[in-house]
Each structure stands twice: as C-alpha cells, then as structure tokens.
Amino acid sequence: MRTLLHPRLGAGFTRLWTASAVSNLGDGVIMVAGPLLLVSVTGNPTLIAGGAIAGQLPWLLFGLISGAYVDRLDRRRLITAVNLVRAGALIVLAAATATGNATVWLIYAVLFLLGCAETAADTAAGALLPAVVAPQHLDRANARLGATFTVINQFAAKPFGAWLFGVAAALSFGLPALTYLISAALVTALPPIPPPPPAPRRRLRTEISEGLRWLWRHPVLRTTAVAMGLSNIVFCAAFAVFVLYAQQRLGLSEIGYGFLLIAFAVGGLLGSLIAVPLTRRVGATAVLRADLIAEALVHATLAWTTTPLVAAAALILFSTHGMIWGITVATLRQRLVPTHLLGRVGSVYALLESGGAAAVGSLIGGLLAGVWGLTTPFWLAAAAMAAIAILAWRPLRHASAATPSSYA
Template sequence: MRAPVPARLGAEFTKLWTASAVSNIGDGVAMAAGPLLVASVSDNPALIAGGAFAQQLPWLLFALLSGAYVDRLDRRQLVVVVNLVRAAALAGLSATIATETVTVPVIYTALFLLGTGETLADTAMGALLPSVVASEKLPSANARLYASFTIGNQFVAKPLGAWLFVVSAAVPFGLNAVTFTVAAALIAGIRPVSAPAQPRPRVSLRREIGAGVRWLWQHPLLRTLATTMGLANIAFGAAFAVFVLYCQQRLHLSDIGYGFLLTAFAVGGLFGTIVAATLTRAFGSTTLLRAGLVIEIVTHVTLAITTTPWVAAVILVAFSIHAMVWGITVASIRQRTVPEHLRGRVGSVYALLDLGGAALGSLLGGLFASVWKITTPFWIAAVMMTAVTALAWHRLREATA
C-alpha cells in the first residue's frame, strides 16, 4: 500500500510520521481497553461516560493556554517531554491494574493526565508539521498521517486492545506507555527544514491567547468550520460516550465483538484517506463538507433504530469516510491559512471548540443514557445535527473558493 510510505516528503517527515504511527497504535489499544476497564469496575452509564469526559475535560480547561505555550516554546522538545510524562502516567495505571488496586478515581486521574498532555502534544504536532513539509505537500502529508492513524489507531489497535484486555487488563496500558517512549525518541531526532520563526516581543499570556481567538473569529470560513465541528462533536460525544454499553445492550456483542465493530471506523477511514484528494478535485470542498453533515444525521438515526451489528458497521464505515475527508480538508486549509507564529494558538482555539464539544457531549450522553434509554443520545444527536447543518449550509460555500 502506497499511502503509508512517506519518503518523498522528506526524512524529517518520515520521523514525524513514524512517531505518529507508533503512538497511534498504543493510543488505539488503550482507547479500546479504556471503556472495558471502567465497565469492569462499574456498570453505571454515567461513570463509563465519565471516563471519556475525564480525558476530554483538559481541552476545555487548558486548550487556549496550551496553544499559547506551543507558540512560545520549542515545539519539538515540548512533544518529547509530554510523551515521556504520558508514558509515566500509563505505566502507573498499568501497575494499579496488575496489583488489583485500580479504582474509578485512579482511572479518571490517569485519563485526565493523558488528556492534559494531548492539549500540548497534539497542538504542537499540528503546528510542527508545516515546518518539516512544504506548503504544497501539506494535503499529501495530512492524508498520510490520517492514513497511519486509521490503520494503526483503529484498524489494528482496536481489536488488538479488546483482545489484550481479555488476556490481561494491564497489558494495553503498558503497551501504550512503551509506544509513547518510542515516539518521544523519534521526535527528538527531528530537525525542522524550514526557517525558524523570527523572535517576537513577549507579551502576557492573556494577550497572546486573545490574538489567536480574534484571528480565528475574524476569518469567516475557519470560524464556521470550527463552530460547526464543535457543535457536531457535542452531538457525537453524547451519542458515542456510552458506545460500549450500546454494543453490549442494544447489539448484544461480546468484548471482542465490540473491538471488531470499532474497526468499521478504520475501514471507512482508510478509504477516506485514499479518496479525499480525488473527491475534492471532482466535487469541491463545499459539496464534500455539506455531504458530510448529512451523513452525520443519517448515522445517528440509523444507530438509534438498528439492533443489527452489520447495519451498524455499514453506517460506521460511511461515517468514518466523511470524518477523514472532513479532517484532511480542514487541516490543510488551516495550516495553509494561519501565520506560522499563530499556529499553536489558532489551532488550540479550533481544538477547544472541536474536542471541548466532544467533552461536553460525553458528559451529556452519560446523563441522557442514565435517565432515559441507551438510544436517547443518538436521537438527540440527530436532531442537533439537523439544526447545525441548516445553519452552516450557506457559509460552507466559501470552502471551495
């Protein structure tokens, strides 16, 4: 397969891509095992959804602050340090599982630390990419990063994580600690190929954060994309926060079956990375982004209605195609448009709306499922996405231009 081979993008991108691929495998293993771990301690839907919320909460609390520090500090060194800290947190969690002393608060603490690290590392990686890849090659670089994410994080790691959890609950998290350590070593060897940013006067964090917020808000297209995705992720987070219980109670799947259903995301996601550029040339970004919002509505309605695993798998494939095409399109637009010295801050504002929306959705989804039925979050998400689509439809015409 050609997509994962990044040689023509340069040796420095190869290091970045390899680090991303390795850590994605570890992340996927832990992400598949995480809900199973919480479910093994408690069957309360609110507590299970709380695990997702604990990892996403830092995006609400620290995203803007992290973006400011990403623009202040050496981005490469920042990623190295954060990966080592995340490796230590996962090693500690694995030890508590192995010694049978793990509790819900311990799990939440570890997930919160991982989420805090993500606000720094993910923002820094997104800002670092344009310094190792030429502007005209960004779509190709993003497609290959997304492809490696899909193959490693979802297609390979999700069923592997579920299987490893059945074998030994501590193993998936220990493996993720090792992958973070390897990724840190790879990132440490990167030497940016573009000229470093010129030193700029140091001002207060508040003013630096404000500059990033204003820049994004004054750009009509990026503002629309950010707010649309933020609202969409509230809907998505609410629906999928209790997905492990949905699979068990609605689709009657085992733990292994749950892991393999997650690979449906990978099947469509991998296909999405392959066809994203072709679809963009054929239909334009506006049509693809609009179609993606319609797919989100159909996905939530279908999952709310069906009790058949293969139907759920088919709609998840379609959803993940849209998610990858959307992600590649928007990432390339943002990296090309935002000035180098603002990439961390503008990226963090986008992430606050994007991942912060998912955090709020996770919290709401657990509450909805606790009070009503396991399918209630999907129905609410469908209604919400219908409203979001209607509001964003007209503005998205600027995406192609």
C-alpha cells in the same frame, strides 16, 4: 493507496509520521488497559466512569492554554518533553500494577497527566506539520496520518491491548511507555526547523484571545469550527446510549455490537484513502457541504432502521465523511493560519473535538433517550445537522480558495 504513498513527503515527515504511528499504538493500548485496570481495582461504576473523566478533563482545563504554549515554545522540543513525561508516568503505573499497588487515585492521576500531555502533544504535532511538509502536499500528509491512526489505533491497538492486559497487566502500561520513548527519539531526530518569527511575550490570556479573535474573523475556519463543535454535541448526544441502541433496537449481542463498531474503523480507512483525490477533483467547498449533508442522513438512517447491516453501512458512511472532513479542515487550517498562531487556533479545534462538546452531548443524549426513547437523539441529531448544513452552506463557499489548482 497510491494517493497516500506518492509523492515522497520528505525525511522530516517520515520521522514525524513514524513517531505518530508508534505513539498511536501506545494510545490505543492505554484506552483499553486503563478501564480494565480500574475494573480490576474497583467494581464501583461511578469510580470506573471517573477514569474517562480524568482523561477528558485536561482538554477543558488546559486545551487553550496548551495552544498558547505551543506558539511560544520550540514545538519539536515540546513534543519530545511531553512524550518523556508520558513515558515516566506509565512506568510508575506499570511498576505499581506489577507489585499490586495500583489504586484508583493513582490511575486517575496518571490518566489525568496523560490527558494534560495529550493537549500539548496533539496541538504541537498539528502545528509542526507545515514546517516539515510543503503546502501542496499537506493534504497527502494529513491523509497518511489519518490512515495510520485508523489502522493502528482503531484496528490493531485495542484488541492487542486487551490481549496484552490479559497476559500481564503491567506490560499493557510498560509497552506504551516504550512507544512514547521511541516517539520522543524520532521527533528529536527531525531536521532543524526554523522557529516562528519572534513575538513580544504577553499575558497568556492575551495570547489566547489573539488566537480566538483571528479564528472568529476568518469566515471559513470560523464556520468549520462552529459546525464541528455543534456536530460533536449532536453526535455524542446520539451515541451516548449506542450500546443500548445496538442491543434493543438492532437486536445485537455483545459480540455483534463489537463487530458493528468495526464499521467506524472501516469507514475511517476508506475516508483517508479518498479524501485527497476527492477534494482535489471537486474542491473543499463541495466536500465540506456534502459532509454535513451525509451526517444528517446518517443520523436519520440510524433513527429509522432496525436492520444491523443498514446501521453498519450508515456507520461506514459516517466515519468516511468524518475522516474526509478532518483531513480537509486540518489542511485548510495549516494553509491559512499564520505560523505563529497555529497552536492557538489548532487548540480551539481540539477543544471542540475532544472536550466540552462530548461531555455536553453525552449528558443531553442520556436524558433524551431516558425520557423519549432511544431513537429520539438520532432524530434530533438529523434535524440539527440539516440546520447546521443550511447555515454553513454560504460561508463555506470560499473553502476551495485555499486549495489552488497548482496544488492538484
């Protein structure tokens, strides 16, 4: 833990970190409460699945647009405004739930609005971090944010959200509304942040294209972006039917499946603790290359094994390397991308991580598993990740150059 707590990252980061922690609690509760509310309103599986689509669709529709506005507007005020919007939408849903007036379409509308707000808030927060943390400490800041996400969002918030929904469904939406209000207040209290250099206002499409072109011309960031997008496709293809894999391949009950998923959180926390010292010791190049190899090995192991403990160990390795990759790539991006482009470049990564790749991969995985069996997507994912590692190996050779020895 010393890696995360030392050195001091400044009062500005403390407020931003606390705001992130509070809003992560709200996010995790909603991830559980939203589907539970839909189940209580309708038993139609298609309508229940529509809730997930409503939350993911904004990334496809507005992810890149949000990045452009993050670079146009005051990022601190944008996060504050978006959190106020999220709080207002949840207050409406909480009131409707308390009075028995929550409908499928109202739930869809709120989840869609929350998804739209997330595209702006997440992108703006990533672009704001270099303004409150010195470049030599960005890796530590990202590691602390990653650890906070794992502990609060994955460990604590989801079981708490399920319990809270059982106690009083309206509270499971009212509490997240309060977390967003607190987060807005904390971001508002950040010290004054110098705005990026003024740029002439142009058409939105032109500004988005500028960010895409800059990213494509940078070999390291282009490689990490493409690798992440492709790896998310194969990951979602493999894990689209993971619940069936756990039951039929590993022989787990519903409770066993729940415990198996804890491995993701364990690995994520471990990755956040070792990412900084590991990257500073061996360099970003070695870490990123090892991450790609590790993912190929994880998929191959899951395709091969029928033992729950082996599968759990593979999942811990997967989420460990995933957190290390995320921290390393975020730090590279924040150090390499010009301030006025951070929103647009960051939105590309967010889109690849949260948008189309997941939908495409889930569709492919479901089709493959249905035709050729549950392990087929894992074997194909292992082969695909091995190919990605080979293709990315040489372009990643310059990644360590963004972590000068003076940062160590």
